[in-house]
Amino acid sequence: MSLHAVRPKILGFINEQASAWLVALAVFLAGVALTVIAAWAASDLYQQQVRQRFQLLVNERYSRLQERFEDQEQRLGSLRRFFVNSHLVSHTEFDGFAQPLLLRTRAYAWAPRIFRDQRKAFEQQATVQRGFPFAIRELNETGELVPATERDEYVPVLYSQTQSLLGSPLGFDLLAQPLRRSTLERAQKTGKMAVSQPMQLVGVEPAYAMGVLLVAPVSHAATAQTPQSEPYGYVMAVISMRQLVADGLPKPDRDNLVVQIVDTSDTQQRVLYESSNALARSSLEATRRLTLGDHVYALTLRPSQVFESVNHSSVIGILSMGSLLSLLLSALLYVLVSQRQRALKLVEQRTGQLRQREQELRSAHGQLRSVLNAATQVAIIATDLRGVINTFNAGAEQMLGFEADQAVGHLTLESLHLAPELEARAAQLSQALGKPIAPSQAMLVEGGDPVHEAREWTLVRKDGSQLTVNMLATTLLDDHGLWIGHLAICLDVTEQKRAYEALAARDRLLKKLSAHVPGGIFQFTLEPQDNWRFIYASDGIRDIYELEPGLLQLDAKQVFERIHPQDVERVRASIRLSALRLSHWREEYRVQLPQRGLRWVRGEATPEELPGGGTLWHGYVSDISDLKRVEEELRALSITDSLTGIHNRRYFQDRLRTEMIRVKRTSGALAVIMFDIDHFKRINDQHGHAVGDGVLQEVCRRIGQRLRRTDVFCRLGGEEFMVLCPNTDGAQARSLALELWQALRSAPMERVGTVTASFGVASWRVDEGEDSLLLRADSGVYAAKQAGRDRVQEERLPA
CATH class of the missing domain: 3.30.70.270 (Reverse transcriptase/Diguanylate cyclase domain)
Incomplete structure (x- = not known):
């Protein structure tokens, strides 16, 4: 029988007669295919991460802008209450109250309603009070302020507090301009705040001229006999959309988002605000709804070139590295196959050249050692039956601080472990198996069998510091199935463990913070089947409703049983309206508590629409009984x-x-x-x-x-x-x-x-x-x- 008839095949399936180039090409193509698959997976993961980062930026920007819009309504509301609760407001009192409110607002103004027969007396009185000529004016065709024509009614700007360097257009009649007139009429009709269509603001620098006018009617305080009366004037906030949106945000060359705001009720769909930074070549886009007064605005957010530059893909690197590794592996296999083929020919031809063949095998072993050391992020340690280390790769050197020469033949795998941890593990296994287990074997057995599952251990570095690793230990067998040693593969999980500990600390901090917040924090859902449920309720809820937070998560209806019968339907209706409009929920209502009796509660929450239908609110409730009592005492004193x-x-x-x-x-x-x-x-x-x-x-x-x-x-x-x-x-x-x-x-x-x-x-x-x-x-x-x-x-x- 010839020698070729009994020779084994390369890798079990490649015939020795096959060309080394063919083997190398096949391996290279397989490596490239695996690299493409890995690159595709990395690209998909990169796209997911980019979308997640974009959504986080969108949610943060939307929350910030919504807070600013709500803040404008609250500030104008406080100015309106100032006029309602004051019999007569002078210019000095107006300036003193309105000046601190000028945050991201161009101006605040007060404009009373003046009828035709009151105009002359009003202008004379304003001239005396202001100390300079005052007249009711309007814009002519050239855009200049001129005395207003005769009309049945005027709404002139009497007081104004502004940040503009151009001053305030005092005396400007708001009824003389159609956009402002329609806004005043809506505010008068509804008795609530109204917002104008996009307009060019009067008396504002050109860069900030595009904006809106937020108007609130001012009427006398309602009584039992006159629950509602016609407004006798209006308080207004002149809002420049550029100042409201861009103030305090990152500069255009550092902003990750391109922001655009459009008034949905504007038939011309004019852009109220748009960022000046460059738009990225990306299909990512998010649209949110912002509310101000009686208008809803479309907020469109898209990534900028800054976002694109800081979120670059690693696909090219993976393809390059994978292709290079495939090329190296194919080259290695080419060398191995060609060397084997040449060695066999030399054995057949010249048995005397055995020394040269052994040298070639040593060279092949060195190449394999290089591949082993290329795994710098994984420690690969092999031992003999005594536990003495005989293989210590570059990853182990980098991870533990020992040189290979210091470890091989001198250290044992046991000496690298934390001794108390091995002793505790050995005692645990001894009790479980009913026989003594030596500490040196505690890392290598599990229930009496060789270990084939990773386990967390603590290793000791050369400098004495400790390292937490995930170690997979298994046995090494020779060609005859005999046990010749052990192999341990270790992966550093220190950062992963720190991340878990940080998450646990964050959860503890959240619970501690919620325990010290006055009032209660909650997450509340309204599902399509009219199912009311608390997802989360802090311990502060117990003081508000005298109910355990755990019970509220099972049945939210107990809260509504605590609400005063005269207020419960109003609260339910406001929650449903907030879910319908996705608008901010805010209510003040009374609760009947078993121990403390009647109390006043204020609740606020921000809604968001759930993917499967329904609405989720994030909010808080607080006890305002003392505030209500002070308000009653102040009213009695007045x-x-x-x-x-x-x-x-x-x-x-x-x-x-x-x-x-x-x-x-x-x-x-x-x-x-x-x-x-x-x-x-x-x-x-x-x-x-x-x-x-x-x-x-x-x-x-x-x-x-x-x-x-x-x-x-x-x-x-x-x-x-x-x-x-x-x-x-x-x-x-x-x-x-x-x-x-x-x-x-x-x-x-x-x-x-x-x-x-x-x-x-x-x-x-x-x-x-x-x-x-x-x-x-x-x-x-x-x-x-x-x-x-x-x-x-x-x-x-x-x-």
């Missing part, structure tokens, strides 16, 4: 005279106005009684102001005891008082005035003796105004004093 404890002039004017509206509507009866203490200045001069204050308090006590529950007793100022008598005609009012007059003079007061007063009575006449009614009552007091004081002056009937 309508009460601090000295006497009765109502003040402001409350009297509000009540008189309400009663006048009622009698005009129902043709009922109304009367007022005005009286002034006689010689009160003499009391102050003779006895001092402290005694005078006591006289005022005693007068109020005596008068208050004689009044009916429906009467309104007020101090107009000094020693002048007023009694408002609803549903009372002139005769009844005179009878009551006589009773009050008699109660006041019936008994002397301590230190000052008898105190008297002069009374005037007036009853309402058809088509009579407030000023006329009060003037007749005041005339009665004057007539009583002229007649000798200490009397009630009868009302004179009209001629």
